[in-house]
Amino acid sequence: MKPSASIYLHCDPTASHYLKLLMDAVFGVENFRTEIIWKRSSAHSDAKQGRAQHGRIHDVILFYTKTDAWFWNQVFMDYGREYIDxxxxxxxxxxxxxxQMGDLSAAKPGGDTQYEWRVKRRTGQEEWQSDLTEEWKSPKKGWEYKGIPPYKGRSWAYSKANMIEYAKAGRICYTTTGTPRYKRYLDEMPGVPLQDVWTDIGPIGARAAERLGYPTQKPEALLERIIQSSCPEGGVVLDPFCGCGTTVVAAHKLGRRWIGVDIMQLAINLIKNRLRDSFGEAAAYKVIGEPVSAPDAERLAESDPYQFQWWVLGLVGARPADQKKRADKGVDGKIIFQGDTPGVFETVILSVKAGKTGVAHVRDLKGVLEREAAAIGVLISMREPTRDMRTEAAAAGFYESATWGRKYPRLQLLTVADLLSGKTVDMPPIRQVGVTFKKAPKASGKGDSQGDLPL
Ligand SMILES: C[S@@+](CC[C@H](N)C(=O)[O-])C[C@H]1O[C@@H](n2cnc3c(N)ncnc32)[C@H](O)[C@@H]1O
Structure with a gap:
C-alpha cells in the first residue's frame, strides 16, 4: 500500500479535547495515532501567585494519518540529563x-567464546587492564594477574581475537573485580527513538538568533522533527496557517517541497524576507494570490485596506509601523538605512493611500517628515499624482548623502503601477538594516529548487 499523508495539528491544551473530536470526525478516529506533548517552557506567567490551578507549560500536537499506511522515518531525540547521569x-x-559499561557476555555459546580473558593490575591499585602480551605467563613483581571466565552459564559475546581488537582500540574497560565490559560512548549513540513527550525543544523566546518577532512563531527544531519523521525527501509539506513560515523554512532546509498558506499579507512579506535571508536569492518558489496588476491591487484595497497596505509595504521592503503607537500617526511604514555618521540610522517614512489623493496628503507627509526628523518621505497611491502634488513634493528639496555622493528627493510620489513595473524608493542602499521584522539567520537548503507543485 502506498504511504498516505500524515496530519499534525498543533493546539493549546485547553482546546485539544474539542479539536481531537473534530479531527476524529474529519480523519476518522481509527486514524488517530499519537498525542504528543511538547513542553514549550519551563515556567509560565499562568502559574502566577494565587492562581489555584497548575501552570500551563505544554502544547498538544495531535498526529493522524490518512490511512493505515504512512511514511515513518525513525528520528532520535537527545537523551535527557537524568538518563545520561x-x-x-x-x-x-x-x-x-x-x-556506559556494556555487557560482554552472551547467552548462546558459539565458536571461540569460552575462554579466560586475561587481566592484570599493579598490586594495591584498583584499575584492571588487559593483559594482551600474556605477561601472566612470566609474572612481574608488583603485579597481580587473573583469568576471567564468562559468568556461569554464559559465554563471551565475541571471540578472543575480536576481544583483543576491541582492547587494542581502547573499547574495553573493567569493573573493580576485573570483569571486562564494553565501553559504549554517549557521543556514538543515536539518541532515544522519537517518543510522545518532547521536552528537549525550548521555546522560541530562548532562541534569539531565530526569533523574528512574529507573535506565534514556533521553533524550527519542532517543525524539523515533524517533517523528518513523517515526510520523505522530495515529499510535499503543507502548512495551511503558516504564519512567519517556520514550516516552510524547515521543509526547504530538509529538501522537501512545500506549500505555505496564510491569510495575512504581513506573514507573506515576512516569509519572503525570511526565505531570502536564510537561503539567498536562489530559493525558488511562487507566490500565488498576491496582486500582479493595478486592478488586482484595487480589488485588494477595496476588500481589505490593511492587507493592501501591508502588500504595498512589502513591495518596497518596508516595516509596517505600529498602528497603536500615537507617535507613529501618519506613518504607515518605515525603512531604516545607515546615515553618513557611523551607527546613526536614517528613516524613510511611507504613507500608503488606497483611495483619492490630493495635495493635502503631500503637505501632511511633509509635516510628518519634519515631526519625525526623517530623511525621506514617500507617498504611495493607487492614482496618478496631480500636477499640484508633484509641485508640492518637488518643493521639499533633497536629502543629501555624502557617503553615496548623491541627492535623493525628500518627498517622493509613487503609484502602485510604478511599483508593479519595478520602480522603487530612491534612497541610499539599506545594507541589511531595513528588513521587515528581524533578519533570519542564514541556512543551507537542500530544496533550492522546488520543481513544480500541482497547483
Ligand atoms: C498560529 S499562527 C502560525 C504560526 C506559525 N506556526 C509560525 O511558526 O509562524 C496562525 C496563522 O494562521 C493565519 N490564518 C488565520 N486564519 C487563516 C485562514 N483562514 N487562512 C489562512 N491563514 C490563516 C494567521 O494569519 C497566522 O499567521
Missing part, C-alpha cells in the same frame, strides 16, 4: 567522553 555515569579523564 544514570546510564552514562563514567567519564574518560583524558577526553571527557561519557560512556
Amino acid at each position: 544514570a546510564f552514562y555515569r563514567h567519564i574518560e579523564p583524558d577526553t571527557g567522553r561519557r560512556y
Whole structure:
C-alpha cells in the first residue's frame, strides 16, 4: 500500500479535547495515532501567585494519518540529563567522553567464546587492564594477574581475537573485580527513538538568533522533527496557517517541497524576507494570490485596506509601523538605512493611500517628515499624482548623502503601477538594516529548487 499523508495539528491544551473530536470526525478516529506533548517552557506567567490551578507549560500536537499506511522515518531525540547521569555515569579523564559499561557476555555459546580473558593490575591499585602480551605467563613483581571466565552459564559475546581488537582500540574497560565490559560512548549513540513527550525543544523566546518577532512563531527544531519523521525527501509539506513560515523554512532546509498558506499579507512579506535571508536569492518558489496588476491591487484595497497596505509595504521592503503607537500617526511604514555618521540610522517614512489623493496628503507627509526628523518621505497611491502634488513634493528639496555622493528627493510620489513595473524608493542602499521584522539567520537548503507543485 502506498504511504498516505500524515496530519499534525498543533493546539493549546485547553482546546485539544474539542479539536481531537473534530479531527476524529474529519480523519476518522481509527486514524488517530499519537498525542504528543511538547513542553514549550519551563515556567509560565499562568502559574502566577494565587492562581489555584497548575501552570500551563505544554502544547498538544495531535498526529493522524490518512490511512493505515504512512511514511515513518525513525528520528532520535537527545537523551535527557537524568538518563545520561544514570546510564552514562563514567567519564574518560583524558577526553571527557561519557560512556556506559556494556555487557560482554552472551547467552548462546558459539565458536571461540569460552575462554579466560586475561587481566592484570599493579598490586594495591584498583584499575584492571588487559593483559594482551600474556605477561601472566612470566609474572612481574608488583603485579597481580587473573583469568576471567564468562559468568556461569554464559559465554563471551565475541571471540578472543575480536576481544583483543576491541582492547587494542581502547573499547574495553573493567569493573573493580576485573570483569571486562564494553565501553559504549554517549557521543556514538543515536539518541532515544522519537517518543510522545518532547521536552528537549525550548521555546522560541530562548532562541534569539531565530526569533523574528512574529507573535506565534514556533521553533524550527519542532517543525524539523515533524517533517523528518513523517515526510520523505522530495515529499510535499503543507502548512495551511503558516504564519512567519517556520514550516516552510524547515521543509526547504530538509529538501522537501512545500506549500505555505496564510491569510495575512504581513506573514507573506515576512516569509519572503525570511526565505531570502536564510537561503539567498536562489530559493525558488511562487507566490500565488498576491496582486500582479493595478486592478488586482484595487480589488485588494477595496476588500481589505490593511492587507493592501501591508502588500504595498512589502513591495518596497518596508516595516509596517505600529498602528497603536500615537507617535507613529501618519506613518504607515518605515525603512531604516545607515546615515553618513557611523551607527546613526536614517528613516524613510511611507504613507500608503488606497483611495483619492490630493495635495493635502503631500503637505501632511511633509509635516510628518519634519515631526519625525526623517530623511525621506514617500507617498504611495493607487492614482496618478496631480500636477499640484508633484509641485508640492518637488518643493521639499533633497536629502543629501555624502557617503553615496548623491541627492535623493525628500518627498517622493509613487503609484502602485510604478511599483508593479519595478520602480522603487530612491534612497541610499539599506545594507541589511531595513528588513521587515528581524533578519533570519542564514541556512543551507537542500530544496533550492522546488520543481513544480500541482497547483
Ligand atoms: C498560529 S499562527 C502560525 C504560526 C506559525 N506556526 C509560525 O511558526 O509562524 C496562525 C496563522 O494562521 C493565519 N490564518 C488565520 N486564519 C487563516 C485562514 N483562514 N487562512 C489562512 N491563514 C490563516 C494567521 O494569519 C497566522 O499567521
